[in-house]
Amino acid sequence: MEHSKRSIHIWLYSILGAALLIIFFWGVAMQKNAAALENSVENQYNKAFHDLVAYIDDIDTELTKAQLVSSPSQLSTLSLRLFNQSSQAKAALASMPTSSIELDNTAKFLSQVGDYTYVLSQNMINGDAMSDEAYKNLASLNEYSSSLKQELLDIEQRVYSGEVRLMALGKNKHGTAFADSGDISADLANVEKSFDGYPALIYDGPFSEHIQNRRSPMLTDAPQITRTKASEYAKSFLGIRDNSLKFQYLSRNTAIESYTFTKRTKTDDISISITRNGGYVLSYLNNKANSGEENYDVDSAVKIAKAYLDEHGFLNMENRYFEKTENVATLNFAYSDNGIICYSDLIKVKVALDTGEVVGIETNGYLMNHTDRSFSNIALSADEALMKVSKRLSVSVSGLALIPKDSLNEILCYEIHGTFKDKNFLIYINAENGREEEIMLLLESENGILTV
Numbered sequence: 082m083e084h085s086k087r088s089i090h091i092w093l094y095s096i097l098g099a100a101l102l103i104i105f106f107w108g109v110a111m112q113k114n115a116a117a118l119e120n121s122v123e124n125q126y127n128k129a130f131h132d133l134v135a136y137i138d139d140i141d142t143e144l145t146k147a148q149l150v151s152s153p154s155q156l157s158t159l160s161l162r163l164f165n166q167s168s169q170a171k172a173a174l175a176s177m178p179t180s181s182i183e184l185d186n187t188a189k190f191l192s193q194v195g196d197y198t199y200v201l202s203q204n205m206i207n208g209d210a211m212s213d214e215a216y217k218n219l220a221s222l223n224e225y226s227s228s229l230k231q232e233l234l235d236i237e238q239r240v241y242s243g244e245v246r247l248m249a250l251g252k253n254k255h256g257t258a259f260a261d262s263g264d265i266s267a268d269l270a271n272v273e274k275s276f277d278g279y280p281a282l283i284y285d286g287p288f289s290e291h292i293q294n295r296r297s298p299m300l301t302d303a304p305q306i307t308r309t310k311a312s313e314y315a316k317s318f319l320g321i322r323d324n325s326l327k328f329q330y331l332s333r334n335t336a337i338e339s340y341t342f343t344k345r346t347k348t349d350d351i352s353i354s355i356t357r358n359g360g361y362v363l364s365y366l367n368n369k370a371n372s373g374e375e376n377y378d379v380d381s382a383v384k385i386a387k388a389y390l391d392e393h394g395f396l397n398m399e400n401r402y403f404e405k406t407e408n409v410a411t412l413n414f415a416y417s418d419n420g421i422i423c424y425s426d427l428i429k430v431k432v433a434l435d436t437g438e439v440v441g442i443e444t445n446g447y448l449m450n451h452t453d454r455s456f457s458n459i460a461l462s463a464d465e466a467l468m469k470v471s472k473r474l475s476v477s478v479s480g481l482a483l484i485p486k487d488s489l490n491e492i493l494c495y496e497i498h499g500t501f502k503d504k505n506f507l508i509y510i511n512a513e514n515g516r517e518e519e520i521m522l523l524l525e526s527e528n529g530i531l532t533v
Contacts, residue, residue, distance in 0.1 A: 134234060
């Protein structure tokens with residue numbers, strides 16, 4: 082019996098020993114795998130940082146060259162390089178674990194570098210000479226790129242020497258440096274701080290300072306209303322007489338500050354926002370159930386939406402395009418100023434095709450852009466504009482339209498409809514100088530008419 086017990090004990094100890102050995106070797110393997118994974122991630126971060134430094138170096142060089150440019154073709158070539166290099170630099174920066182650090186100014190600089198030089202090249206192609214201010218701005222951008230390059234080179238040297246590790250940025254979720262990790266949060270914070278004196282660039286491009294600081298001409302001087310007054314406006318708009326509409330929040334530090342209210346019942350799921358300045362409806366949406374039956378066609382929906390806009394004081398709106406999704410028609414209306422279509426002044430209206438009810442409205446484009454305009458800069462006739470269009474296009478209709486550019490500046494154009502290879506196009510010819518501003522393809526189907 083004792084021999085049997087001893088055998089069992091030996092057998093159990095053997096199994097336990099084997100298990101401990103397996104756990105030990107598994108732990109060693111996991112530790113090696115973890116170390117290998119960490120090294121792989123660290124190498125990726127190092128490569129991204131090295132690429133960032135290289136692109137900043139290229140940007141610095143190209144900005145120096147740009148200050149000596151005197152021909153449109155050379156500036157066009159340089160601007161293309163700068164645009165590509167700045168885009169690659171932003172991608173490299175995004176690949177690094179910098180989420181815990183504010184690098185907004187650095188990213189803004191990279192966005193404006195390529196954008197600004199592209200706009201300058203387009204101006205030169207269109208016959209505008211480089212101004213003294215443009216050369217001054219290029220010199221300023223060059224100074225910042227040189228400073229940024231040197232700061233990044235210093236950090237890169239510390240990374241290569243092993244003094245700091247980029248991996249520590251990913252582990253540092255709160256932006257505070259670990260003494261034993263070689264964290265470079267403070268170094269990158271200093272890089273960002275070096276842009277504190279970065280000048281405001283105002284130009285005709287999407288990253289221009291005037292876009293970020295843009296305010297609505299319609300709302301800026303409008304009186305502010307209280308939450309109580311906003312609630313009254315919302316109830317009046319929706320036709321609600323009881324207290325079922327509940328306040329949710331006041332949005333602040335946005336282009337259009339607004340009060341948001343909601344109402345949720347078995348049949349309705351309503352959200353409505355009223356602007357703090359002026360008390361206009363910024364948006365309304367009712368996510369109510371849709372039966373799926375199409376009892377109204379798009380033409381009927383357009384009439385319903387037009388009457389709805391007229392009823393609520395949005396006059397002279399014309400439907401331009403539409404899209405059908407889940408039996409709801411989204412109709413795009415643009416303001417018509419004595420026959421001139423102002424595409425900036427856009428309102429979207431949603432109509433349920435089962436009930437014919439308006440279930441949504443979005444007025445952001447209209448509220449941000451609507452203003453009194455003067456159209457005294459028409460230098461071309463419609464016939465002269467048509468002569469600017471490619472002979473390959475079979476022209477059908479033309480009229481005047483005000484279109485927004487990427488810079489949000491508005492340009493008065495002749496909107497020329499035509500066909501090419503069985504596809505419909507819109508060509509926009511500048512009414513002042515005859516330049517071809519845009520070419521849009523109309524995507525038409527039973528589910529909508531959109532432009533690309």
